[in-house]
Amino acid sequence: MSNYSDVIGFIKNQFDNQEFIPLHGPRFLGNEKKYVNDTIDSTFVSSVGAYVDKFELMMSSISETKKSIAVVNGTSGLQVALRLVGVNSGDEVITQALTFVATINAIIYNGAAPIFIDVDLDTMGLSPKSVESFLDEFGELREGICYNKKTNKKISACMPMHTFGFPIHVNELVQVCDKWNIPIVEDAAEAIGSEYHSKPIGSFGKLGVFSFNGNKIVTSGGGGAIVTNDVELGVKAKHLTTTAKVPHPYEYVHDEIGYNFRMPNINAALACAQLEQLDSFIENKRKLANEYNSFFKSKGINFRTEMPQTKANYWLMCIELENKKEREAFLKDTNGNGVMTRPIWQLIFKSSLYSGFQRDGQINALYLEDRIVNIPSSVRNEKT
Numbered sequence: 227m228s229n230y231s232d233v234i235g236f237i238k239n240q241f242d243n244q245e246f247i248p249l250h251g252p253r254f255l256g257n258e259k260k261y262v263n264d265t266i267d268s269t270f271v272s273s274v275g276a277y278v279d280k281f282e283l284m285m286s287s288i289s290e291t292k293k294s295i296a297v298v299n300g301t302s303g304l305q306v307a308l309r310l311v312g313v314n315s316g317d318e319v320i321t322q323a324l325t326f327v328a329t330i331n332a333i334i335y336n337g338a339a340p341i342f343i344d345v346d347l348d349t350m351g352l353s354p355k356s357v358e359s360f361l362d363e364f365g366e367l368r369e370g371i372c373y374n375k376k377t378n379k380k381i382s383a384c385m386p387m388h389t390f391g392f393p394i395h396v397n398e399l400v401q402v403c404d405k406w407n408i409p410i411v412e413d414a415a416e417a418i419g420s421e422y423h424s425k426p427i428g429s430f431g432k433l434g435v436f437s438f439n440g441n442k443i444v445t446s447g448g449g450g451a452i453v454t455n456d457v458e459l460g461v462k463a464k465h466l467t468t469t470a471k472v473p474h475p476y477e478y479v480h481d482e483i484g485y486n487f488r489m490p491n492i493n494a495a496l497a498c499a500q501l502e503q504l505d506s507f508i509e510n511k512r513k514l515a516n517e518y519n520s521f522f523k524s525k526g527i528n529f530r531t532e533m534p535q536t537k538a539n540y541w542l543m544c545i546e547l548e549n550k551k552e553r554e555a556f557l558k559d560t561n562g563n564g565v566m567t568r569p570i571w572q573l574i575f576k577s578s579l580y581s582g583f584q585r586d587g588q589i590n591a592l593y594l595e596d597r598i599v600n601i602p603s604s605v606r607n608e609k610t
């Protein structure tokens with residue numbers, strides 16, 4: 227008899243008592259086949275096509291930004307976004323260690339180094355207060371450019387991540403970064419449809435980046451989008467991600483070393499059909515979150531809910547357990563009984579690959595690392 231048999235029973239019941247409940251599965255309930263077939267029938271499956279344009283317009287509408295650029299995945303979007311705000315080799319970028327590895331890889335691909343700053347306990351994302359304390363101690367403005375007094379390197383960006391779709395205290399972060407003249411790139415990979423004070427996540431920084439990987443709420447198979455209100459930067463992002471080719475009917479001339487990061491039309495077709503269902507998917511997930519919340523409350527377990535004045539998309543739902551031992555017992559019990567659960571990420575600096583970078587005390591990140599577990603969060607079949 228498992229310790230968590232009532233939890234396992236409740237979760238299974240939410241998902242029609244299937245034998246195995248995945249953490250997050252994709253749902254294709256709309257025009258997916260129709261749009262993908264269109265691209266095959268028209269032969270426009272690859273780098274140009276109407277669905278790429280349609281996807282970019284849909285993303286601008288969803289994120290309330292002036293320009294969106296479809297890319298092959300979220301990681302490449304982050305890499306290019308950092309470069310566009312001026313991150314160069316030898317620079318530093320403020321970010322969090324409690325994140326998926328792609329956030330950090332995107333910094334390192336640009337030849338820059340991450341500075342790991344703590345997260346807030348309530349949002350699980352980058353803490354504006356901790357960023358401020360770090361900058362008060364180590365920051366120095368030289369002719370309007372922020373330098374790290376300890377390393378003498380330029381701090382050329384700040385990249386917060388909205389963990390599992392829960393918005394960070396983003397207005398406070400914008401204030402701190404404005405004071406220090408540090409541009410923000412939002413890693414909004416997990417946060418499509420989330421809002422802070424009714425404004426879409428992804429629209430607060432100079433650029434925001436979303437992921438459409440298969441494990442996200444909506445997917446293009448693999449894909450990403452860069453969004454921005456700075457049209458000039460948006461045009462540059464499109465240019466840089468499409469091999470920096472100078473527009474011409476037949477000549478092949480490139481004016482810088484660009485990337486082939488464009489999203490194929492066949493993937494954009496899938497993404498368009500999925501985006502049409504984004505609102506209903508989020509509504510469906512929010513109902514599940516409500517049911518989880520009541521259930522876990524009755525069990526005395528902390529189910530994580532959105533902060534006041536924010537809307538979370540509830541991409542991956544999570545609970546906070548008493549301690550690491552309890553977390554291990556929960557993971558073992560649930561995974562052993564057909565309910566997929568997983569711990570939050572190991573803090574990035576704990577891997578020897580990423581251990582040499584500057585960091586603060588990480589008190590909250592260490593606390594959460596031991597206790598947070600994701601539970602099944604897929605869009606459910608509508609009850610009839």
Ligand SMILES: Cc1ncc(COP(=O)(O)O)c(C=O)c1O
Nearest residue numbers: 299300301326328329415437439
């Ligand atoms: C926080 C975060 N950043 C970046 C990414 C990278 O996105 P992709 O897998 O589309 O490259 C992901 C998801 O996969 C993510 O969860």
